Amino acid sequence: GAVVSQHPSRVICKSGTSVKIECRSLDFQATTMFWYRQFPKKSLMLMATSNEGSKATYEQGVEKDKFLINHASLTLSTLTVTSAHPEDSSFYICSARVGWGGNTIYFGEGSWLTVV
Amino acid sequence: DAKTTQPPSMDCAEGRAANLPCNHSTISGNEYVYWYRQIHSQGPQYIIHGLKNNETNEMASLIITEDRKSSTLILPHATLRDTAVYYCIVRVADNFNKFYFGSGTKLNVKP
Numbered sequence: 001g002a003v004v005s006q007h008p009s010r011v012i013c014k015s016g017t018s019v020k021i022e023c024r025s026l027d028f029q030a031t032t033m034f035w036y037r038q039f040p041k042k043s044l045m046l047m048a049t050s051n052e053g054s055k056a057t058y059e060q061g062v063e064k065d066k067f068l069i070n071h072a073s074l075t076l077s078t079l080t081v082t083s084a085h086p087e088d089s090s091f092y093i094c095s096a097r098v099g100w101g102g103n104t105i106y107f108g109e110g111s112w113l114t115v116v
Numbered sequence: 117d118a119k120t121t122q123p124p125s126m127d128c129a130e131g132r133a134a135n136l137p138c139n140h141s142t143i144s145g146n147e148y149v150y151w152y153r154q155i156h157s158q159g160p161q162y163i164i165h166g167l168k169n170n171e172t173n174e175m176a177s178l179i180i181t182e183d184r185k186s187s188t189l190i191l192p193h194a195t196l197r198d199t200a201v202y203y204c205i206v207r208v209a210d211n212f213n214k215f216y217f218g219s220g221t222k223l224n225v226k227p
């Protein structure tokens with residue numbers, strides 16, 4: 001299957017700082033990428049849909065000023081957690097849809113964020 | 117939101133077939149059923165998907181009922197490495213084709 005890579009896989013940051021997580025599609029172009037977060041022993045929660053060259057679409061209840069998403073190219077989307085707090089600590093996972101109107105999405109390995 | 121219902125957990129003996137059920141009674145005619153699995157602390161892995169016909173690949177088989185209100189994922193010969201949370205997802209049929217995850221089924225494969 002298609003390969004989606006996230007970086008960093010683990011990050012620890014201080015409360016009040018911002019942290020950026022990158023999501024790259026390595027062997028295909030992804031016009032649409034999705035960002036999820038997952039708490040321990042819980043399911044994945046869709047945060048936002050990221051479209052190349054346009055503003056992200058956020059799910060209800062997700063603060064767009066808190067979670068900044070940029071999809072500047074067909075192979076890269078970034079999630080920036082601004083002014084992070086301990087409650088933002090979570091597993092963040094991106095996924096990418098293959099090509100235009102592709103049916104299947106592939107997931108990255110996930111990024112663990114710990115805010116201390 | 118998720119349109120699927122799955123049992124929270126299932127056990128399966130190693131080497132036997134694992135049959136994981138999923139209910140999606142409100143599925144629309146143009147919505148696909150997808151299956152992914154997630155091994156602890158990793159991103160979900162794609163398994164298989166289908167619209168109305170049964171599907172098979174090297175990993176699994178997908179059986180969709182004629183009325184499309186339920187489906188079953190079959191792992192023909194489960195191994196210990198198949199222990200994971202299995203998610204059945206109905207892909208939203210809009211421009212974005214979003215995936216909303218339900219709570220999934222934790223499959224425990226036992227020796």
